[in-house]
Amino acid sequence: MQVTVEIYRQDAETGASRFDTFIREVDPKDRVLDVMMEIKDQDDGSIAFRKSCGHGVCGSDAMMINGINRLACQTLIQDLKGSLIRIEPLKGLKVLRDLIVDMDPFLASLQKVTPYFIPKTTAPVREQKQSIAERQIFDDTTKCIMCGACTSSCPSYWSNGEYLGPATFVKAHRFIFDSRDGGDAERIEALDDRDGLWRCHSIFNCTDACPRDIKITQAISELKRYIVARR
Amino acid sequence: MEMLSHDILIVGGGGAGLRAAIAVAETDPALNVAVVSKVYPMRSHTVSAEGGAAAVVRPDDSFEDHAYDTISGGDWLPDQDAVEAFVNEAPRELVQMEHWGCPWSREPDGSVAVRPFGGMKIERTWYASDKTGFHMLHTLFQTSLKYDPIQRYDEWFVTKLLVDDGRCQGVVAIELATGRIRGISAKAVIICTGGCGKVFPFTTNANIKNGDGMSLAYRAGVPLKDMEFIQYHPTGLPFTGILITEATRSEGGYLLNKDGYRYLQDYDLGTPQPQPVLRSMELGPRDRLSQAFVKEQEKGRTLKGPYGDYVNLDIRHLGEKVINSKIPFVRELCLKYENIDPVTDLIPVRPVVHYMMGGIHTDIHGATPMEGLFAAGEAACVSINGANRLGSNSLTELLVFGARVGRAAAEYASGRNGGGRAVAAQAADEEERIERQYRRGGSRSGGEKMADIRQRMHDAMESGAGIYRSAESLAQAAQEISTLQDRIQRLALDDSSQTFNTELVAAVELTYMLDVAETIIHSAIQRTESRGSHQRTDYPERDDDAYLTHSLALRQPGGAPAIEYQPVTITKWPPGERIYGR
Numbered sequence: 025m026q027v028t029v030e031i032y033r034q035d036a037e038t039g040a041s042r043f044d045t046f047i048r049e050v051d052p053k054d055r056v057l058d059v060m061m062e063i064k065d066q067d068d069g070s071i072a073f074r075k076s077c078g079h080g081v082c083g084s085d086a087m088m089i090n091g092i093n094r095l096a097c098q099t100l101i102q103d104l105k106g107s108l109i110r111i112e113p114l115k116g117l118k119v120l121r122d123l124i125v126d127m128d129p130f131l132a133s134l135q136k137v138t139p140y141f142i143p144k145t146t147a148p149v150r151e152q153k154q155s156i157a158e159r160q161i162f163d164d165t166t167k168c169i170m171c172g173a174c175t176s177s178c179p180s181y182w183s184n185g186e187y188l189g190p191a192t193f194v195k196a197h198r199f200i201f202d203s204r205d206g207g208d209a210e211r212i213e214a215l216d217d218r219d220g221l222w223r224c225h226s227i228f229n230c231t232d233a234c235p236r237d238i239k240i241t242q243a244i245s246e247l248k249r250y251i252v253a254r255r
Numbered sequence: 256m257e258m259l260s261h262d263i264l265i266v267g268g269g270g271a272g273l274r275a276a277i278a279v280a281e282t283d284p285a286l287n288v289a290v291v292s293k294v295y296p297m298r299s300h301t302v303s304a305e306g307g308a309a310a311v312v313r314p315d316d317s318f319e320d321h322a323y324d325t326i327s328g329g330d331w332l333p334d335q336d337a338v339e340a341f342v343n344e345a346p347r348e349l350v351q352m353e354h355w356g357c358p359w360s361r362e363p364d365g366s367v368a369v370r371p372f373g374g375m376k377i378e379r380t381w382y383a384s385d386k387t388g389f390h391m392l393h394t395l396f397q398t399s400l401k402y403d404p405i406q407r408y409d410e411w412f413v414t415k416l417l418v419d420d421g422r423c424q425g426v427v428a429i430e431l432a433t434g435r436i437r438g439i440s441a442k443a444v445i446i447c448t449g450g451c452g453k454v455f456p457f458t459t460n461a462n463i464k465n466g467d468g469m470s471l472a473y474r475a476g477v478p479l480k481d482m483e484f485i486q487y488h489p490t491g492l493p494f495t496g497i498l499i500t501e502a503t504r505s506e507g508g509y510l511l512n513k514d515g516y517r518y519l520q521d522y523d524l525g526t527p528q529p530q531p532v533l534r535s536m537e538l539g540p541r542d543r544l545s546q547a548f549v550k551e552q553e554k555g556r557t558l559k560g561p562y563g564d565y566v567n568l569d570i571r572h573l574g575e576k577v578i579n580s581k582i583p584f585v586r587e588l589c590l591k592y593e594n595i596d597p598v599t600d601l602i603p604v605r606p607v608v609h610y611m612m613g614g615i616h617t618d619i620h621g622a623t624p625m626e627g628l629f630a631a632g633e634a635a636c637v638s639i640n641g642a643n644r645l646g647s648n649s650l651t652e653l654l655v656f657g658a659r660v661g662r663a664a665a666e667y668a669s670g671r672n673g674g675g676r677a678v679a680a681q682a683a684d685e686e687e688r689i690e691r692q693y694r695r696g697g698s699r700s701g702g703e704k705m706a707d708i709r710q711r712m713h714d715a716m717e718s719g720a721g722i723y724r725s726a727e728s729l730a731q732a733a734q735e736i737s738t739l740q741d742r743i744q745r746l747a748l749d750d751s752s753q754t755f756n757t758e759l760v761a762a763v764e765l766t767y768m769l770d771v772a773e774t775i776i777h778s779a780i781q782r783t784e785s786r787g788s789h790q791r792t793d794y795p796e797r798d799d800d801a802y803l804t805h806s807l808a809l810r811q812p813g814g815a816p817a818i819e820y821q822p823v824t825i826t827k828w829p830p831g832e833r834i835y836g837r
Contacts, residue, residue, distance in 0.1 A: 036754030053494055053592070065706035069758040070750035074294075077461045079497045079588065081389055082298040098591065120432060121754045127295065140397035141356025151353040153365035159358065166358050166390065170297055202356065 025052060027101060029059060031071060032112040036121040043110075044068065052102035056089055056109065060096060073123040080235055083171030087123050088112040093173040093233040114176035116185075130172050133188050136214045137196040142207030158203040165198040165243050167236045174230035174240055186219045190230035190240045193221065197243040200250065208254075216251050224248075256438050256683040261289040261406070262668045264426060264441035266413050266468055268292035269299030270388070271632025271653040271660075272447035273395040278661025280402040283669055291408040291428055291439065293463065293760070296396045300449050300461040301653065304388025305500035305584060307380035308650035310345035312369055316377045318342045319827075325648060326828050328374040328540045329612075329641025330787035331803065332481065335826040337619045337637045341648075341655050348654035349381050357394040359383050370581075371505040371533055372647045374540040374835075378533075380647040385500050385584040388650055408439075412760050413467065415685045416444065416475045416628070417678040423475065423628035424674030427685040431760070434753030436689055438682025440674030443627050443664040446472060447657065450611040450633040451771045453764075456713035458608040459491055459498040465764035466771035468634040472615045473770055477623045478807035478819070480636040481613035482771070483779035483789045486644055487722055489544035491607025493562040495592055499585055499604055501646040503597075504537040506581050508570040510544070511601070512556040518566070522547040525836015535836035542643040542788040543835065545606035549722050560603060567601035574598075606722060610649065612640040612788065613778070616807055621660025627667070631660040638805065641823075642787020693759045694751060702747025705762055708739050712765075712772055715739075720776055725792045729780045733815065736772050743769060774808035774816050781818040782806060799830050 027050050034041040046063050057075055064071050073096070076082040080098040089099055090110055101109075117125035143152070168191060175181050175189035196215055199205045215221050221244060230240040263279050265272045268290045279288040292299065311321050321342040326333050353359055353367060360368040360382050372380040383390035399405050410431045417425040417438065425440035448468030452460025473479050489510070490499040504510070507530060512518040517527040517536065524543060525535035532538065548566060551557050557564040570578060570585075575598045578586050589597050614636035621629045621637075632653040639652060712735075719732025743766055750758040784798035785791050804820040811817050 036752055051494075055495070064758075068749055069705070070752065072750075072752075072755040072757050074298075076294055076298040076463045077300065077303050079303070079495070079592070081386070082294075082300075082302045082461065084294065084298045100592070121752065124755050131295075135400070140401050141394070143354065143356075147354040149350075151350055151359070151367050154361055155365050156361050156363060159361050162358070163384075166393075167386075169302075169389075170295075199356070202358070205356065 025050060025101070025107065027059070027107045027109055029063060030108070030110045031063070033071070033122050034119050050101050052100070054101050055097050056099045056101065056111070057085055057096040059101065059109070060111070072121045081169060083169035086114055086171035086173040086235070088114060093177045095171060095173070095235045098235050114172055116176045116182045117172065127172060129185060130175055130191065133192045134195050136188060137192055138207055138210045139195045141199065142205055144204055144206030152204045154203055162198050162201040164238050165194045165201070167238055168194045168198070169236055171235060173233040173235055177229040177233040179227060179229065180223050180225060184219070184223070187223050188214065188220055190244065193244050193247060194238060194240055197247055200247065212251055212254070215247060221248050221251065256679050256686065258425070258674070258679050258682065259437055259439040260673055261439065261441050262286040263288045263443045263445065263664050264439055265290045265445045265447055266426060267299070267447035267449060267634065268296030268407065269447060269449055269632065269653070270301035270392055270395060270650065271657040272445070273399050274654050274657030275445050275447060275631060275661035275664070276399055276405045277395070277402060278658040279665045280404050282662050282665035284404060286404060286665055286668060287406070288404055289406040289408060289439070291411045291413060291426065293410060293412040293431070295409045296407070297392060298463070299392060300464055301388045301392040303459070303461060303498065304650050305385045305498060306372060306502040307370060307382035307387045307647045308349055308391065309372065309375065309380050309645070309647040310349045310651055311342065311379055312346060312367065312381070313377065313379065316379055320376050321345070321379060323828060324375050325639060325645055326641070327831070327833050328645040329643055330797065330833060331830040332641030332786060332805070332823055333639050334637065334824040335828060336824050337639050339826060340619055341639045341652065344655045345651045348651065348658060352391060352394060352654065355394050355398045357383060358390055370502060371531060371538060372645070373501050373504065373538050374534060374645040375647070376534055380505070382502065385502050385582045391650060412763070413471060414689060414763055416471050417674060417681050418475050418625070419674065419677040419681070422626040424678045427682045429689070431755050434756060436686040438679060440678055442668035442671045442673050443629060445621070445660055445664050446615060446628070446630040446634050447632045448634045451768060452608050454712065454768045454772050454775070455608040455716050457496045457717070459488060459496055460608070466767050467764065468630065469615055470767035470770040472623065472628065472630065473774065473808070473810050475625065475628070476810060477625050477628060478616045478809050479613060479774045480616040480805050480807055481638060481778070482774040482808055483782050483806060484612035484642050484787060485608060485720070485775065486541055486610035486612060486788055487545035487606040488609035489541055489548060489606050490568055490604040492588070492593055493560055493565045493603050493605050496607045497588055497592055498607070498609070499568060499588070499602060500582065502582050503568060503570050503585055505531060506570070506577060507531045507573055508537060508568050510537055511567045511569055512551050513558045514556065518551050518556065519544065519547055522550065523836070532836070539835045540643055540645060545722055546790060548606050558603070563605060565603040565605045568604045569601050570597050571599060610644055612636070612638070612642065612644055619659070620663035621656055622663055629660045629664050631656040642789060693748060693762055703742045703745050705746055705765060708743055709765055711735060712739055712769060716772055716775070720779055723790045723792050724779055726780065729776055733776045733780065736769060736776060737815070740769050740773070777815050778806045778808050778818055803830060
């Protein structure tokens with residue numbers, strides 16, 4: 025089938041932006057990423073975008089496709105209604121060039137919730153025990169690929185870049201609800217803050233945007249309840 | 256050129272690179288260690304590993320059994336001292352991962368769960384659902400954030416190793432966000448850049464896997480070992496090459512030909528049973544399963560699809576509950592990319608390039624023959640994988656040898672001086688080369704198109720150096736790659752920007768891939784026997800008298816590599832027959 029692909033371009037040096045339009049013959053099972061790579065190969069080698077695994081686990085290629093944040097490697101042509109494909113960079117993060125946004129503030133936000141495991145007890149010689157049920161509690165939030173689709177879809181984040189944002193909450197949830205972890209105090213200090221959890225208004229954009237289908241808004245409300253219960 | 260400077264520089268931020276960085280920081284906190292990666296670490300290809308990581312954990316298992324499975328699986332090409340070190344240290348490394356928070360799946364008693372895997376005699380594969388590599392990579396990345404001495408250069412692309420006086424003393428890299436080219440000096444450099452599946456057209460490998468580190472070492476005069484051994488995973492989705500994990504078969508999946516027949520029984524892999532049987536049938540080694548596919552294809556017993564011939568993987572009998580709890584990602588991938596539900600439908604699969612057994616020649620500490628240069632993970636060849644790697648050994652390998660190489664490099668670097676003025680001059684020359692070759696040329700009219708060269712390389716490798724090879728097919732591929740080496744000197748490029756010039760990166764990556772392709776082909780030409788994944792139709796038998804040896808491809812000025820040999824280290828297990836299913 026034939027598709028018309030409009031790709032956002034932004035010159036890094038001047039900041040000038042435009043859309044370039046390409047018409048291509050594609051397979052309905054092609055990933056949007058395949059089509060972009062084909063355009064880069066055949067039409068214009070200067071289009072800049074990130075890519076790596078190509079099947080939705082590395083988190084490189086989150087972008088806005090037909091107005092929705094998603095991964096280009098996880099979106100098939102047949103998933104899109106119609107034959108017009110409009111590709112834009114994630115919102116709320118500074119565009120460095122074309123579809124490449126500055127991920128540094130996003131990663132810096134994660135750092136604020138101590139995003140690594142802090143053992144509750146001195147480690148035994150062998151593994152720490154954890155029941156299947158305990159492992160299940162934080163299963164959903166371990167799935168985060170750090171692509172940025174959620175945080176960059178959040179109106180609260182758009183209006184205030186200091187807001188920690190949903191991806192950071194997901195990371196905090198993954199540790200706080202892990203029965204083996206003992207680092208609550210440090211994390212909660214960052215979460216229970218003006219730029220923390222309470223700025224979330226349960227708009228659900230993050231949940232809709234997540235390419236791994238993490239129930240982010242639910243995780244955020246679990247964190248809120250947990251913090252309130254501890255007070 | 257003004258140089259950046261570190262004690263230890265790690266190229267590559269995947270599993271091996273991050274494990275090495277942590278090992279350096281723990282060995283000597285006074286050392287300043289940096290990780291240079293062309294992508295953010297969590298985008299590295301370790302993230303795609305699904306099935307699990309092998310280590311002896313059950314009381315009825317033993318190091319000897321894990322070693323024997325690995326050595327026979329590798330068709331007696333692994334170095335047995337390396338394998339012994341590997342199996343001994345494997346459990347400690349996986350427990351360490353648990354202590355760093357890795358969310359391993361659990362048994363009902365709360366201990367870490369294990370599953371069976373191909374070519375393994377007993378259940379010893381630790382797993383975290385069917386996203387083990389993802390969870391391991393994220394755990395390592397998170398843990399690395401704890402260590403202040405670890406600095407990162409995310410999205411920096413290395414173009415050259417700086418070598419002076421026979422010693423590796425740093426790298427030259429492009430900061431992709433600005434286009435600035437910088438020399439980074441170091442007392443020791445560790446290459447952890449992974450494999451090079453993208454040399455082939457149909458691969459499970461990420462777009463970033465272009466053999467960067469292998470080529471960098473090769474250009475610096477370090478041999479690449481056992482490059483002829485390329486693993487085809489038997490079960491990739493036909494259109495995309497997306498991996499369907501071996502765990503589908505260890506949970507009980509069947510491979511069926513067009514008649515619904517479990518064809519592996521015809522290839523000396525055992526007799527079909529309803530339940531999975533270890534080291535038998537669908538749980539045979541990957542090389543034998545991929546070869547069986549080709550034989551079925553030749554007999555006309557595979558199915559024809561729009562994207563090539565395929566067979567079916569049947570997991571319907573496992574039921575929705577097991578599929579959802581043990582291999583949920585398989586279901587997700589099938590639904591997303593093939594629009595089929597494995598709970599009710601057969602999964603079409605065919606062999607797909609997956610892993611390089613070969614790589615940069617190292618000893619069991621990760622040291623290469625060049626002073627100051629180390630390597631680990633898929634980029635390296637220790638060798639524990641020999642002629643065919645067993646599934647779930649590579650995740651463990653990157654931990655065991657990532658940790659080893661970190662300790663060895665730390666020991667080497669402690670108290671040593673860094674790079675001098677000579678490497679700064681080399682870095683300046685490299686900057687000039689990159690500018691001249693890739694930037695100043697701009698849009699050269701009449702130049703070569705990168706996509707054409709890549710396509711021709713893919714065609715040459717697939718038809719010349721695939722599952723079965725011959726002197727003739729390899730000679731043709733060699734001829735083509737040699738022509739492409741010449742053509743790539745005259746590339747036409749569209750992009751002249753300094754900021755995220757991804758076309759420039761792709762052009763340099765293509766030069767890396769052509770180097771690696773050349774070593775694969777010439778190593779395969781010289782090995783006139785069949786062993787493991789290297790199957791020569793003109794030399795169908797294994798030849799231990801002549802080839803119980805590792806090949807070492809050494810770069811020669813302006814032409815094909817010279818191939819030298821080094822004997823395999825045998826400690827306890829003399830070469831024998833590979834027996835599966837009987």
